[in-house]
Amino acid sequence: MKIAVLGTGTVGRTIATKLVELGHDVTMGSRTADNENAREWVAAAGGGAAQGTFADAASGAELVFNCTGGGVAVDALRAAGAANLAGKVVVDVSNPLDFSHGMPPTLTVCNTDSVGEQLQREFPDARIVKTLNTVNQAVMTDPASVPGNHTLFISGNDAEAKKTVEGILGAFGWPQYAILDLGDITAARGQEMYLPLWLRLMGTLGRPDFNIAVVHAGQN
């Protein structure tokens, strides 16, 4: 599949690399066509990897990963162009972390809204799916690095779009039973507001490669 990965940070590069390994044609998008992180990534990833502007990446893609920061995601997708997103599945991996006031980071949006909801409102013809934002990038593409059962949340207004994304998550290594569909995109609020707890857990455990498992009676 032709996939755009918007964002050249660690999350974007990790996901883009995994997608290339899985045989997809991936264009990494950034504000400029010659972004240095993206150039290094293309050189390392080899065949199937390309780079361009946000619009370059989105225009040729069948599916888009938003791996930009949550605080700039709306702007990045505006640069990608609403027409280039229309009808497409947009996987929103972002978290609205604001490090500008020191540690711990606060959220640029929460409580009554979320990045996932902002994107769906701003781009009503895109099919926003929120997932992967509750785990470290190493766990995103290698869920078996965390042993046993653990849970990945997914939300979005479009059932078919979520099914498509669940297929990709399956290729990343997430078993079907680990993926918990929380319903429509308003669930993104809960997925994003989990981040302060996640950050505290990372500090307490001294490691980012952990996850949570939802546990109740009657499971297998």
Added chain:
Amino acid sequence: MKIAVLGTGTVGRTIATKLVELGHDVTMGSRTADNENAREWVAAAGGGAAQGTFADAASGAELVFNCTGGGVAVDALRAAGAANLAGKVVVDVSNPLDFSHGMPPTLTVCNTDSVGEQLQREFPDARIVKTLNTVNQAVMTDPASVPGNHTLFISGNDAEAKKTVEGILGAFGWPQYAILDLGDITAARGQEMYLPLWLRLMGTLGRPDFNIAVVHAGQN
């Protein structure tokens, strides 16, 4: 131990009942001395159970459970009286849920602050310990109702106070290994901001008797 349970809702009554079963002398506190919920609870709980105002309950107590709503917790503890809380362990079980704008509830405080931090600032001589707010009241006092390993978070500035509370949690049925100390009271932000995800999980699973387990490599 002489324990005050502030709040006469389901959480307060569930915790107070468990504490009486464990042999503690429990006074349930409310705004008025003759609260009807508290009177019913006293009649049902039998020996070791009493009721009174917030101040009545706190003044005679060695340890205090705050089971009032997070949005009114500061006011409730002011009514209890700073002098009646000074030096005492105050277990803050509250969540700042605001149902006044419809469903899902929002939080009255989050992102840059939390109820746990508000209480510690307002009552600097009290030893605030945040815990239990991430599970339904049935799970609070019967953790084995959720099978397998699952995690309870605790935070607070006073290590001795946390140890005291861990003893009570142990008597409630929480194994030592299930209790994860997140550090000082600023962790309450993460514990409380988990609630929107918890509420969404309750809706998705169709049940409140679940919990999350923190999972990583190297655990037993």
